[in-house]
Amino acid sequence: MTLGWHSKAKNLATRAGSFYRFKGESTENNLSKLNRNAQWVTFIDQNCEYIFPTPNYMIRDFLIGYGRNLGLTVIDFHNEYRYCTWNPQFCNIVKQGHVDGIILPSVYAFNLSFEQRLEVFEEAINKGMQLLFADENLVLSDKQDLDRIRKLFNFIR
Numbered sequence: 369m370t371l372g373w374h375s376k377a378k379n380l381a382t383r384a385g386s387f388y389r390f391k392g393e394s395t396e397n398n399l400s401k402l403n404r405n406a407q408w409v410t411f412i413d414q415n416c417e418y419i420f421p422t423p424n425y426m427i428r429d430f431l432i433g434y435g436r437n438l439g440l441t442v443i444d445f446h447n448e449y450r451y452c453t454w455n456p457q458f459c460n461i462v463k464q465g466h467v468d469g470i471i472l473p474s475v476y477a478f479n480l481s482f483e484q485r486l487e488v489f490e491e492a493i494n495k496g497m498q499l500l501f502a503d504e505n506l507v508l509s510d511k512q513d514l515d516r517i518r519k520l521f522n523f524i525r
Contacts, residue, residue: 399438401507403498406468408440411458413448418477431471434502442471453479455488462488465495474503475517482521489514 410431414424428445435442444467448457455478461470470492478485489508492499499508508514 398507398513399505401498401509401513402438402440402500403468403509404439406441406498408435408442408469408471408500409461409467410435410442410445410471411448411461412446412473413455413458413478415448415451415453416477416479418474427473431473431502435471435500438500440469440471440500443467448479455480455484459488462492462495462497465497467497469498469500471500471502473501475501475506475520476503486514486518486521489517 410428412419412424412427412431414420414427419427424447428447432442432445446457446461448455458478458480461467475485480488489499493508493510493514500506501508506513506516508517
């Protein structure tokens with residue numbers, strides 16, 4: 369049995385280097401929105417298929433370097449708890465709101481469902497946090513950015 373193009377696209381879209389641009393849209397990123405005076409942390413969910421089996425220290429070092437190359441002050445790094453597929457660590461970081469921004473590997477690098485991710489992303493926006501997704505070069509800082517991520521998720525379902 370062969371997979372149709374949509375099934376193949378669905379499988380590919382949740383892996384590193386995934387699809388994140390739409391035909392006719394600008395390929396420019398929105399990195400000009402970054403708060404470069406903020407304090408940033410990195411976060412990795414090493415339990416998700418997007419990350420595993422890459423060692424989390426390699427991704428952590430990449431994210432710290434990526435942030436520093438953008439002029440960000442990266443003060444700490446966080447990993448999800450091993451074998452926790454409901455992202456309690458990430459949700460807690462957002463809920464507490466003690467940081468200004470979080471650098472993440474990708475919008476796809478979570479075990480949370482798309483709906484749960486969108487809820488946590490919206491909570492981050494409401495708390496004035498920014499989320500920076502490295503693979504997509506995308507800053508989440510307002511409802512317009514959230515709508516773009518929602519469009520990505522709707523495409524790959």
